[in-house]
Amino acid sequence: MLTKRIIPCLDVDKGQVVKGKSFINLITAGDPVKLAKKYYDDGADELVFLDITASVENRKTILSIVEKVSKQVFIPLTIGGGIKSVDDIKILLNHGADKVSINTAGILDKELIYKAANYFGSQAIVGAIDAKQNNKNWEVYSHGGRHNTGMDAIKWAQELNNLGAGELLVTSIDQDGKATGYDIDLLREISTKVNIPIIASGGAGSPEHMYEALSKGNADAVLAASIFHFGKYSINNIKEILYSKGIHVRNE
Secondary structure (H helix, E strand, O other), X not given: OOOEEEEEEEEEEOOEEEEEEOOEEEEEEEOHHHHHHHHHHOOOOOEEEEEOOOOOOOOOOOHHHHHHHHOOOOOOEEEEOOOOOHHHHHHHHHOOOOEEEEOHHHHHOHHHHHHHHHHHOHHHEEEEEEEEEEOOEEEEXXXXXXXXXXXXXXXXXXXXXXXXXXXXXXXXXXXXXXXXXXXXXXXXXXXXXXXXXXXXXXXOOOHHHHHHHHHOOOOOEEEEOHHHHOOOOOHHHHHHHHXXXXXOEOOO
């Protein structure tokens, strides 16, 4: 049986880790390099580093931070933000990333996902979906949650799967930063439509929320930020709790 992954997320703006609610009202949470090292030492399975204003500011990901983080951690590192081309992906992979997360660029140019998956392999490409509920459906948002696209999130997840993405990072904008739990319905709906791993994101406030995402939501991994940044729980503490509930985690 495949083990479930616990993944801290470092949302970076102007060189600092930040955290907000529903992608707004950002507050500073610390230095990305120091936090990355701490989470690696604490037993994180992977790390996700998102330069959250790169797309909206129309610039590249801050490579200096990527390089520094990659020298401090020896677990898979996923980088996202400001990616527009295969060459951008190549640069990030050459600077220490193991995978890249593609959101806005994939929406604007679906061929980029296909080209990147064929060039680098699906294992290096994470299709990121920022979704907000609209009545009974979920709509895809781009540019760090600022632009609504009119695209259905479930259909987009299927398309990303077909284009060659190796896994999906599914973030609920509604739940983001609220610590009230992941959008289980969204996760469950996507999980029944794709055959690639899903990383749940947006809403973690307790180990119970993570348990629900992994069990009821059928997620393969849980991404979290606030719960770790502000010292509410340690990664090993969460793993112990999940294991006690029958979830297979790494480093049991």
